[in-house]
Amino acid sequence: MWVLEGLDTVTANALDNYGIEPRKISDLPNILWAPLLHFGWGHLIANSVPFLVLGVVTYLSGPIKWVVTTVISTIISGLTAWLLGPIGTFTAGVSGVIFGYLTYLLVRGIFSRRIGQIVIAVVVLAVYGSVLLGVFPTAAGVSWQAHLGGALGGIIAAWLLHSRERNRKPQQMAY
Known part of the structure; x- marks a missing residue:
């Protein structure tokens, strides 16, 4: 992103x-690479730290879960911006993916019922929870549509990747 x-x-x-x-x-194909583009250095700098932090924490779930979360968040964020954005505007930036990572980390513990993931969700909420206000149309020039789509993408990724864990029964010990 910095090179671009x-x-x-x-x-x-x-x-x-x-x-x-x-x-x-x-x-429509721009949905795939728009997260790599930014409208100036300030935009890129503002996105870089949360992308790195939340991306690394998401990656700790495993590389496949990170890829699935990234792809789903990218596509749903982009489609939401494409469908709901104002005509004549352009949307770019990785913030939709950031919202995907954020909501993935917040809800995966609900689907998996794993205490460690719930603790991580509480910490992530404490540090980045106020960012969630970005899904509302509060600031001119900020694509709340992409943020909302990314957030939905993160929830969908968590559901797809972790809902089966909820249905697993603990194995009985054989005596």
């Missing part, structure tokens, strides 16, 4: 055109 922002700076923000433009069919 450097390239975007050198090319007078030419990469910004590869963000998601709502309801423009030709922009």
